[in-house]
Amino acid sequence: MILIIDDDAIVRSSLSLLLKRAGYETEALASPEAALDFVRHTSPDLMLMDMNFSLTTKGEEGLELLQKVQVFCPTVPVILITAWGSISLAVRGMKAGAFDFITKPWDNRQLLSSIETALELRTRKTINGLPQTRRELDALYDFSSIIGQSEALINVLSTVARIANTNASVLITGESGTGKELIAEAIHKNSPRKKQQFVKVNLGGVSQSLFESEMFGHKKGAFTDAQADRTGRFELADKGTIFLDEIGELDTTCQVKLLRVLQDQTFEVLGDSTPRKVDVRVVSATNADLPQMVREKTFREDLFYRINLIQVHLPALRERKEDIPLLAQFFADRQSAQNRLAAISFTSDAFELLQTLPFPGNIRELKNLVERTILVSGKNRITADDLRGQTTIQEIVTPSATVQGMTLDTLEAQTIRNAIEQHNGNLSKAAKTLGISRTALYRRIEKYGL
Missing domain, CATH: 3.40.50.300 (P-loop containing nucleotide triphosphate hydrolases)
Structure with missing residues (x-):
């Protein structure tokens, strides 16, 4: 059942007719007081709520009502109704926990779509046994x-x-x-x-x-x-x-x-x-x-x-390191198929090395590194040394170096610094090597003060 709360009789009538034609049961109320009395003993499936219940258009009554009905019906989605010129008011309502907002005059198809989405998501949240693996x-x-x-x-x-x-x-x-x-x-x-x-x-x-x-x-x-x-x-x-x-x-x-x-x-x-x-x-x-x-x-x-x-x-890729070997093998298999190469594999130390790298460019950077190593080395079995020859972060992959005690931010900053130096300050080439966009590179340069 959908609860309609609006002080305009025409709006209540129009919404009730629309929703009943769509197969929904409705209840229409004209005031915040009536709405609170209703939700004290009945929990609707969804609420359509106007934001203004007085001559003013500040919407404070609507926001107050939203907070109160959520006390009684915390899991019931609320769709706010407001005028286009009061979208800032609707945004305040979204911050307070409303599901969505529509503007007057509303489009029937859009309103029904929003209602259907809200009800569908609410139903799926309560379903147990969703796939876990x-x-x-x-x-x-x-x-x-x-x-x-x-x-x-x-x-x-x-x-x-x-x-x-x-x-x-x-x-x-x-x-x-x-x-x-x-x-x-x-x-x-x-x-x-x-x-x-x-x-x-x-x-x-x-x-x-x-x-x-x-x-x-x-x-x-x-x-x-x-x-x-x-x-x-x-x-x-x-x-x-x-x-x-x-x-x-x-x-x-x-x-x-x-x-x-x-x-x-x-x-x-x-x-x-x-x-x-x-x-x-x-x-x-x-x-x-x-x-x-x-x-x-x-x-x-x-x-x-x-x-x-x-x-x-x-x-980020560094937060799912166990996926790195699967991704590396996937890119290798695709590279061998595209270039009609023999099957390509990795040594265990190659996989271990890949899992130690910070990859600021994430999957895109991993892809670039794997494909570049395969093409340059010309080998069917990739080792850690092959990868070292193509990475821009030599200082953290050589035996004499250590990452112990270094933060991810430190590693990322050093990686970016090396890439920029490698390409003599050419940021486009540095971004391509890192597997990130120029915009993303600019943000990181500003972040780390490089």
Whole structure:
């Protein structure tokens, strides 16, 4: 049963009719007092709650009601109802524990999708017996492109298994090179949208001037260089999934434009004033500290809460060292197949060496090191010495050196310093050697004062 709390009789009537047609049982109440009396003896499956119950629009009554109903129904998801101009109020509600927010006038399809997602996630949280091992996960889900069986990775895959079948927006966080795109693809491949498009957009590579054309498309003649019609990424992803990589690189002007389409999944093609609707699931990824960017006012708080309904954090490779041999062998097998080489193996000391390296570039750096060693050595059996000849961190892999007492930050800083020196200050080449982006390298240079 869904509890509707709104002092507007028309809103209560409209929501009740919509939800009953969708097959839900409803109860509609007009005041915070009535709502509190209700939840004292009955626990609904979900609540739709207005944020304003007086002539003022500050929403304090709504926030107070949210806190009180959570005392009686702590596991019941709450979806807030607010006006577009009061999104900051909805953000306060999200901080206080609300599941989602919708703006008036709402889109029926979007509202029903949010309700379905909230109920689905609540149900899955209460289900016992979810897969606990890699074998159990692989028997039920398609994780074929993801290598590893460490506890840290299993925790990530278990989360993906729980959320894949919903429409919840997902934010994937983690250092550069940890495999965020593969996790995004896994979410799509295990969802009801798997037969539709999975559209990838690297927002770090989209300029402000081209953002609308790239994301929403344009009509021929919309601007000087518009020689033909162009279909935008959101339209390409209709009925499927759009993956917004490097979302932390988006400037604030473009963040506003993105927020509007994520809010109601409606956009306008440049040169065409007719609004178009799409049905897309949004998966975002970043290696940036978005909460810090929100505090610094460089990333919109309302956009952060819109994309961050579910967060999946990928561990760094140094936090899942037991997966390194599996990953190294996987990259070696793929390299031998692509270049028609004989089967390639590693000595035990080679695997032991790989597990001692800090890998600031994570899986991408491991891949580069393995492939470079195979091609340069020309050998079918890779030893620790072969790897030493290709790594940029000689000082921690020679017999006379030791990592005892050194922090990971110290190791990472030294690795970056060596890479920069190796390439005579060329940061592009240093970033490529480390297996990280130039942006990620700049952040680390600033972090360590290099």
